[in-house]
Amino acid sequence: MPPKSRPAAAPASSTPSKPATSSKTGGSMDAQDIVLGVWNNYQKITPQRVKLLDSFMGFLVVVAALQFFYCLLVGNFPFNAFLSGFSATVGQFVLTASLRIQTNPDNKKEFESTSPERAFADYVFGSLLLHFFCVNFIN
Amino acid sequence: MAATEGEQFLKQVSSRNTRGLLRVIILVLIAGAAVSSRLFSVIRFESIIHEFDPWFNFRATKYLVQNGFYNFWDWFDDRTWHPLGRVTGGTLYPGLMVTSGVIYHILRFLTLPVDIRNICVLLAPGFSGLTALATYLLTSEMVTSPSAGLLAAAFMGITPGYISRSVAGSYDNEAIAIFLLVFTFFLWIKAVKNGSMFWGALTALFYGYMVSAWGGYVFITNLLPLHAFVLICMGRYSPRLYVSYTSWYALGTLASMQIPFVGFLPIRSSEHMSALGVFGLLQLVAFVEHVRAQLPSKQFQTLLRALVLIIFVVALGGLVLLTVSGIIAPWTGRFYSLWDTGYAKIHIPIIASVSEHQPTAWPAFFFDLSMMIWLFPAGVYMCFRRLTDEQVFIVIYSVLASYFAGVMVRLMLTLTPIVCVASAMAFSQILDTYLDARSPKADAKENGTSDPAKVAAAVVLPDGLRSTRQPLVGIYSYASKLTVIGASAVYLMLFVLHCTWVTSNAYSSPSVVLASRLPDGSQHIIDDYREAYYWLRQNTPDNAKIMSWWDYGYQIGGMADRPTLVDNNTWNNTHIATVGKAMSSREEVSYPIMRQHEVDYVLVVFGGLLGYSGDDINKFLWMVRIAEGIWPDEVKERNFFTPRGEYRVDDEATPTMKNSLMYKMSYYNYNSLFPAGQAQDRVRGSRLPAQGPELSTIEEAFTSENWIIRIYKVKEPDNFGRDLQSATAFDQGRKKKRATKRKGARVLRVE
Numbered sequence: 082m083p084p085k086s087r088p089a090a091a092p093a094s095s096t097p098s099k100p101a102t103s104s105k106t107g108g109s110m111d112a113q114d115i116v117l118g119v120w121n122n123y124q125k126i127t128p129q130r131v132k133l134l135d136s137f138m139g140f141l142v143v144v145a146a147l148q149f150f151y152c153l154l155v156g157n158f159p160f161n162a163f164l165s166g167f168s169a170t171v172g173q174f175v176l177t178a179s180l181r182i183q184t185n186p187d188n189k190k191e192f193e194s195t196s197p198e199r200a201f202a203d204y205v206f207g208s209l210l211l212h213f214f215c216v217n218f219i220n
Numbered sequence: 221m222a223a224t225e226g227e228q229f230l231k232q233v234s235s236r237n238t239r240g241l242l243r244v245i246i247l248v249l250i251a252g253a254a255v256s257s258r259l260f261s262v263i264r265f266e267s268i269i270h271e272f273d274p275w276f277n278f279r280a281t282k283y284l285v286q287n288g289f290y291n292f293w294d295w296f297d298d299r300t301w302h303p304l305g306r307v308t309g310g311t312l313y314p315g316l317m318v319t320s321g322v323i324y325h326i327l328r329f330l331t332l333p334v335d336i337r338n339i340c341v342l343l344a345p346g347f348s349g350l351t352a353l354a355t356y357l358l359t360s361e362m363v364t365s366p367s368a369g370l371l372a373a374a375f376m377g378i379t380p381g382y383i384s385r386s387v388a389g390s391y392d393n394e395a396i397a398i399f400l401l402v403f404t405f406f407l408w409i410k411a412v413k414n415g416s417m418f419w420g421a422l423t424a425l426f427y428g429y430m431v432s433a434w435g436g437y438v439f440i441t442n443l444l445p446l447h448a449f450v451l452i453c454m455g456r457y458s459p460r461l462y463v464s465y466t467s468w469y470a471l472g473t474l475a476s477m478q479i480p481f482v483g484f485l486p487i488r489s490s491e492h493m494s495a496l497g498v499f500g501l502l503q504l505v506a507f508v509e510h511v512r513a514q515l516p517s518k519q520f521q522t523l524l525r526a527l528v529l530i531i532f533v534v535a536l537g538g539l540v541l542l543t544v545s546g547i548i549a550p551w552t553g554r555f556y557s558l559w560d561t562g563y564a565k566i567h568i569p570i571i572a573s574v575s576e577h578q579p580t581a582w583p584a585f586f587f588d589l590s591m592m593i594w595l596f597p598a599g600v601y602m603c604f605r606r607l608t609d610e611q612v613f614i615v616i617y618s619v620l621a622s623y624f625a626g627v628m629v630r631l632m633l634t635l636t637p638i639v640c641v642a643s644a645m646a647f648s649q650i651l652d653t654y655l656d657a658r659s660p661k662a663d664a665k666e667n668g669t670s671d672p673a674k675v676a677a678a679v680v681l682p683d684g685l686r687s688t689r690q691p692l693v694g695i696y697s698y699a700s701k702l703t704v705i706g707a708s709a710v711y712l713m714l715f716v717l718h719c720t721w722v723t724s725n726a727y728s729s730p731s732v733v734l735a736s737r738l739p740d741g742s743q744h745i746i747d748d749y750r751e752a753y754y755w756l757r758q759n760t761p762d763n764a765k766i767m768s769w770w771d772y773g774y775q776i777g778g779m780a781d782r783p784t785l786v787d788n789n790t791w792n793n794t795h796i797a798t799v800g801k802a803m804s805s806r807e808e809v810s811y812p813i814m815r816q817h818e819v820d821y822v823l824v825v826f827g828g829l830l831g832y833s834g835d836d837i838n839k840f841l842w843m844v845r846i847a848e849g850i851w852p853d854e855v856k857e858r859n860f861f862t863p864r865g866e867y868r869v870d871d872e873a874t875p876t877m878k879n880s881l882m883y884k885m886s887y888y889n890y891n892s893l894f895p896a897g898q899a900q901d902r903v904r905g906s907r908l909p910a911q912g913p914e915l916s917t918i919e920e921a922f923t924s925e926n927w928i929i930r931i932y933k934v935k936e937p938d939n940f941g942r943d944l945q946s947a948t949a950f951d952q953g954r955k956k957k958r959a960t961k962r963k964g965a966r967v968l969r970v971e
Contacts, residue, residue, distance in 0.1 A: 119511075160484065164477070172470035178506070179417050179463040188459050192415055203417035207467055210421050214474040 134181050138174055145170040165215040172211040180204040239366075246370055247356060251349030254377030257720060258345035260728035262388045265745075267341045270730040272771060272788050274391035275778035278340050280308065281317040281391075285324055285336050292317070293480075299783040300773065301795060302765050302817065310480040311791065315400075315433030316393050319343070344386040344395035351637075352377040354402040359641045361409045362603075362610055365648050372644030375715075376402075380722040381588035381636035387728055394633055397434030402637045404430055404440055405617075408447075409610045411468065415460025420467030427468065428475025431482055438491050439634055441476075443620065444468065445498035447613050452498075452505060456609060462506045469499045490543060497535055504531055576630040585625075587726075588632055590718045591711050592643040599642025602649060618642060647708070654704045732775070734832070746830065752823070752929035753779035755922050760821060767814060768823035769803065769836055769843060770796050776823065785817055793846070800847035803882040804840070804855055810881045811917040811944065814934050822918060822932045826886045829893065829927040831902035837869060838903065840882050870906040884913035885932055888920060893927075916948035 127135070148167050157163050183192050183200035192200075261270070269278045284292040295309040320339050327334050352373040359372035376382060385394040404426045411419035431437040448465045451457065473486045473495070486492045508527060585593050600618050603611035617638045625635035729735065734746040756766065757780045765783050766776050773787020786796045798817070802810040814822070827835035836843075840860075847855040859876035862868055869883065877883055891899045891912040899908040915932070922931040938947040 164484070164487070165474070168470065168474050172474065175466040175470045176417060179467055182459045182463060183415070183417075191459050194414055195416060200417070203421070207417045207421045207471065210425065210471055211474065214471065214478060217478060218474060 131181060131185075134177055138177050138181075141170045141174040141177070145174070159220065161218055161220045165218040169211065169215040172215075173208065176204055176207045176211065179207075243366070243370065247353060247373060250352050250356075250370070250373045250377045253374075254348045254352050255345040257378055257723055258348060258383060258387045260387065260724045261730055262341065264724075264728060264735070265730055265733050267338055268389055268730050268732060269337070269340060269391055269778070270387070270389040270732065271392075272774050273393075274340075274389070276774040276788065277316055277391050277393070278337070279774075279778045280312065281320050281340055282336060284317045284321045289318070289321075299781075300777055300787050300789075301792065302783045302785050304792065304795065306789065306791070311789070313393055313431075313433055313435065313479070313481060315429060315431075316343075316391070316396055318432070319396055320391075340391045341389045344390055344392075345388050347396050347399045348377065348382065348386045351382070351399040351402055354399055354406055355637060355640055358402055358406040358409065358637075359644055361406065361413065362614060362641065363645055363648070365645075365652055367651060368644045368648035371648050371651075372641050375592060375640040375644055376637060378716065378719040378723075379589060379592065379636055379640060380719055380727060381632050381639070383719070383723050384588065384727045385633055387723070389730055393434040394436075397430060397436055398633060398637065400426055400430040400433055401436070401440065401634065405613075405637075408444055408464070408468065409613060411464035412447075412460060412609055412613075415458070415463045417463055417467045420464045421471055423464075423468045424471030424475055427472040428478065431476040432479050436634060437476070439624075441486075441492055441495050443617060445495040446620070447616055448502065449494075449498050450612060450616060451609060452501065454612070456612075457502075457505050457509065459506075461609075462502055465502055466499065469495060490539070493539055497539075500535065501528075501531070504528070577628050580626055580629050580632060584629065584632065587722060589636070589639055591715050592639050595643030595646045596639045597642075598646035599644070602645055603642070614638065614642060650704065650708055654701045654708075732779075746926055746928070748924035748926050748928035749775065750779060752922060752924045752931060755924075756780035756782055756821070756823075756931065759922070764820040765818050766821045766823055767799060767802065767817070767819040769799065769825075769839060771839070772823060772825065782821075785819065794850055797847045797850035800843035801851055801855055803836075804844045804847055804860075804880050806879045807881055807884070807915070807917045808943075808945070809854070811934075814917075815937075819934050821921060822881075822885065822934065824882065824885045824930050824932075826927055826930055827903045828886065828890065828901040832926075832928055833903050835886075835903060835928070836882060837886050840880075841867065843882065868906065869901055869904050869908065871909045873909075878909075878913065881918075884915055885918070885930060887913055888915055888930075888932075889923075890927075914948075917944045 145167060148163065148170070152163050152167075180200055180203075182188055183195050183203075184197045195203075269275055280292070280295075283295060287295075292314070293309045295307075296305060297308040298305040300306050300308075320336070320343050323343070324334070324336050324339050327339070355376040356369040356373035360366065360369035362368070382398060385392060386398070404423055407419055407423040407426055410416075411423050427437070427440060430440060444465070448461060451461055473492075476482050476486050477484065487496070504527065589596070596618070600615060603614045607615075618635075621631070621635040621638050624631040732749050734748075736744050736746060738744045753776065756764075756776070760782060762781075763783060765785065766780070767785045768776060770786040770788055770790060773784040774789075776782055776784050777787060786792075786799050790796060798813060802813040805813075825832075825835045826837070827833060828837070841857065844855055844857050844860055848857055856876075859874055860867065860880075862872055862874055866872075868874075869877070869887070873883070887899075887901075887908060889912060890908065891910070894900065897910045899910075899912070900906075901908055918932040918934050920930070921933040923929070935944055938944055940947070942950070
């Protein structure tokens with residue numbers, strides 16, 4: 082079965098793309114139905130911990146979008162600060178997504194050597210590095 | 221009993237621990253060989269920094285060690301690029317200096333006070349040992365055969381393609397960068413195989429180190445995305461790829477931006493956009509894969525394609541738009557010259573003038589890689605046979621690096637690691653096949669019974685058919701095995717011989733100190749460079765500005781410790797062109813330029829007496845070309861050629877040539893060494909005009925033993941307000957009775 086790689090990460094972010102997809106395929110299915118089906122499916126099968134991760138990722142997307150719009154509207158004057166803030170969210174998002182992928186039981190086959198504990202330790206290591214670089218770069 | 225004991229012993233020998241120990245010992249020996257084969261230059265000459273760029277690195281390292289890291293970071297160097305100065309801390313790759321600074325402080329902490337010069341000299345050999353180790357690790361990830369890794373390490377340790385940039389004393393960025401390159405690739409392969417954030421983060425860390433060490437990091441920046449992209453296109457997307465690539469990119473980009481010289485380039489310049497693009501693409505692919513899991517697959521197959529296509533077009537369009545509108549910096553000239561070898565010559569002579577940016581001559585491949593050049597395709601072919609994710613990497617790497625190595629001589633360096641890995645794979649395949657002394661008969665039986673297809677065939681077909689009788693294909697006679705193994709051994713030995721010969725003869729010269737053979741075979745050291753630089757150090761004021769062609773800027777800064785106008789960090793083309801103009805113009809034009817730039821001394825390199833071909837007259841045309849790029853009306857390359865298109869220095873040289881400052885400085889007083897009319901230029905092989913050039917605005921200050929370096933002092937303006945030409949004529953007329961032929965009349969008037 083296809084690996085369930087990235088979550089319906091931020092439900093907020095996935096929703097807008099859905100109607101577009103269904104209209105593009107030209108199927109007779111109602112876009113609303115698909116989204117609703119996905120959402121229900123998600124609610125049903127996702128464990129609580131993973132939902133926690135997903136909400137964190139949604140939060141990161143929102144923060145990143147806020148920073149980006151701020152940059153567009155107000156200007157990018159402390160460019161270092163904007164960059165490190167933005168890449169901190171992007172990096173954290175990516176790392177969290179990786180953690181989510183690695184701990185997903187569906188992907189057991191792909192990550193034979195990685196136990197959930199190991200995945201979490203990697204996650205902490207990666208995050209520490211990320212934030213070290215960000216703090217160093219922020220000026 | 222004895223036999224069984226022997227067997228036990230043999231088993232013990234081949235047990236895992238012993239093999240591991242043997243492997244470690246072999247690797248240590250390889251590292252030792254790698255280090256010691258790079259010491260020719262120290263033994264032949266002395267522990268000295270080589271060539272040009274290393275002198276700057278050495279000077280910067282001394283500054284770092286003396287003034288501490290923060291001062292180094294903020295270093296504004298007012299002793300180069302006079303009168304502009306250079307923000308050195310922000311315009312260099314600090315990895316090399318910091319590495320040797322750290323080693324220096326560690327050794328001091330261990331109460332081993334080693335001179336910083338010796339650390340700098342021996343840094344490259346030391347790191348070459350580590351490179352051999354990294355190559356072993358990388359190769360071991362590629363194939364199961366353990367011998368391939370050891371072979372690759374040995375190849376990497378002694379191949380001239382890598383030694384050329386890492387002999388003792390060649391203290392250049394590449395000294396540590398190649399180790400970092402190979403090690404980063406190893407970590408990347410490890411990350412892709414395991415799909416691990418940890419390895420991805422380590423890749424990013426070493427990638428950051430690499431960025432701090434060498435501009436060639438762009439190669440990694442583009443190779444890893446290309447690998448990921450090719451994997452996606454081959455339909456091999458896996459969550460492992462997502463984890464490893466995104467964790468590398470997110471961390472590595474941040475890490476690379478920590479270096480002031482790189483700064484915002486990773487999000488601004490086009491060279492880094494492919495990495496960003498693949499990062500975005502991976503997010504999309506991962507997202508689509510996820511959605512596909514939730515919905516009927518047929519629609520999403522088409523949807524996926526449509527989506528990828530649209531995004532690609534949009535991203536490309538956006539990139540082009542941003543590039544055109546100038547938000548993303550356009551490709552740099554050095555980059556264009558990678559695609560169009562003629563580009564640099566037309567547009568940026570300063571890049572074309574560097575010999576290591578020339579296209580590679582074909583013998584160089586054999587010279588630098590020896591037998592590996594024909595083993596290399598075999599290794600790449602073997603990667604195609606199994607084509608796992610990591611072997612795709614080898615294929616991509618070898619294709620790209622082969623192309624780049626053909627375009628620029630210096631990029632041979634990036635080709636060398638992959639050649640070592642691929643040819644070690646091919647060679648170990650040969651060895652594994654032919655060194656296997658198993659008895660074929662047992663094999664044959666086993667094969668025959670175990671293969672159901674063969675059994676079925678045997679049932680159906682009559683026994684008489686040859687194809688069923690002999691299912692075993694292979695070479696089992698000892699004679700043929702011995703032949704192949706013997707031939708391989710001979711090739712290996714020839715390889716070692718070739719490498720040692722090339723290293724000792726071609727790559728171990730410091731080029732600051734020259735060596736020649738006297739008629740009796742003994743070695744004669746020509747030490748003109750250091751003689752002249754030491755003269756400058758001793759006899760000129762501390763802030764005397766030296767004008768020379770940019771090749772010698774770093775050496776003057778490092779050895780003579782005097783401010784220079786231009787140096788090997790060619791960041792300001794106009795300034796270099798100014799120097800070029802001063803060198804290639806008449807004295808009347810050059811003098812104001814030199815006065816404006818407060819030049820006190822002019823230094824030229826002249827090889828005519830010794831037959832030293834790397835002198836300034838041979839580089840002169842580049843000065844002319846670079847100056848012509850800025851002042852096309854005042855300096856014209858055509859005027860330096862005779863009507864028949866020859867570049868001559870003898871009687872038939874053009875007036876422009878004869879009147880140029882460079883020509884005059886090179887041949888001034890040269891006649892006095894020879895009997896009248898016999899002056900001979902041994903580089904150009906031509907007889908010089910009987911009447912030597914005369915100088916009025918500068919005067920000879922120093923000429924080294926073999927005339928390689930000539931230093932002239934720029935005269936002060938005349939006290940009486942005359943122009944220097946007439947003042948000189950006046951002086952010559954009064955002091956000497958030897959009237960100059962041109963100004964004969966004036967001499968008479970004085971008397």
